[in-house]
Amino acid sequence: MLLRIPGQEDIHINHLVLDFNGTIALDGLLLPSVKERLIELARMIKIYVLTADSNGSATRECEGLPVDLHVIGTDNQREEKCSFIRMIPPGVAVMGNGVNKYRFLFL
Numbered sequence: 001m002l003l004r005i006p007g008q009e010d011i012h013i014n015h016l017v018l019d020f021n022g023t024i025a026l027d028g029l030l031l032p033s034v035k036e037r038l039i040e041l042a043r044m045i046k047i048y049v050l051t052a053d054s055n056g057s058a059t060r061e062c063e064g065l066p067v068d069l070h071v072i073g074t075d076n077q078r079e080e081k082c083s084f085i086r087m088i089p090p091g092v093a094v095m096g097n098g099v100n101k102y103r104f105l106f107l
Helices: 034-042 058-062 077-086
Strands: 015-019 046-051 068-071 092-095 104-106
Touching (some): 015 077, 034 046
Parallel strands (some): 015 092, 046 068
């Protein structure tokens, strides 16, 4: 997927990493229209969802979606998420909030 920002170099995005709760879900439930948007995006890029799953609902909410769900521990979430992201090849867009070190970032 090619992202063109006027006045800057083109950005090639091959992977999208999303936080679950607070980014695509609220109180453990996917936000309205997120499923449809994830399905559309997955036609262009690989999508990962990282979560500590504090509500215990991420597996159920992501079931049947074209995403790779990765549940991490609750202790060192920031470090675990950063380590996971570093293992993905270049061309990664990352979106998250809360305990995440990133808000929106391209690697």
